[in-house]
Amino acid sequence: MNLELVTLLGKKVDQDVYEVMVPTAAGEIAIFPGHEPLVGIAVPGAIAVRHKKGDADDQLEYFAISGGVLEVSQMHVRILVDEAESGDDIIEAESQTALDRALAMRDSAKSQVELEQAHQLVDRHTTRLKVADLRRRHRR
Secondary structure (H helix, E strand, C coil): CEEEEEECCEEEEEEECCEEEEEECCEEEEECCCCCCEEEEECCEEEEEECCCCCCHHHCEEEEECCEEEEEECCEEEEEECCEEEHHHCCHHHHHHHHHHHHHHHHCCCCHHHHHHHHHHHHHHHHHHHHHHHHHHHCC
16 A cells, blocks of 8 residues: 655655554554545654565654644555654654753743643654654664
């Protein structure tokens, strides 16, 4: 089945895959070829991609997403998000530093707007660290 992962900057992924695991509001779902048609909401979290049927878990490819829209047909998965970062592109030390700054921003917020912005940054960098950790653990 074809996976399209589309960000505001264009297509991040457009390739044939065997399985896609996507975080949704109802929980994580796994999508295989022949899946029933579905339209839903992807929440911030990690997408895992298994390229071939026999691939082991240590061969999964991970992407940190900001949430978005999910469209599934029997042989096509399209995920539209603002941002998506490959686990290979995330530098843990930089993400940890950014998370620490976001937590400090949250703790010193003086308005509801500042607090909401800080929460979004905390969520973003927590997700990035989760994806980097998944990638590191599964590549051992």
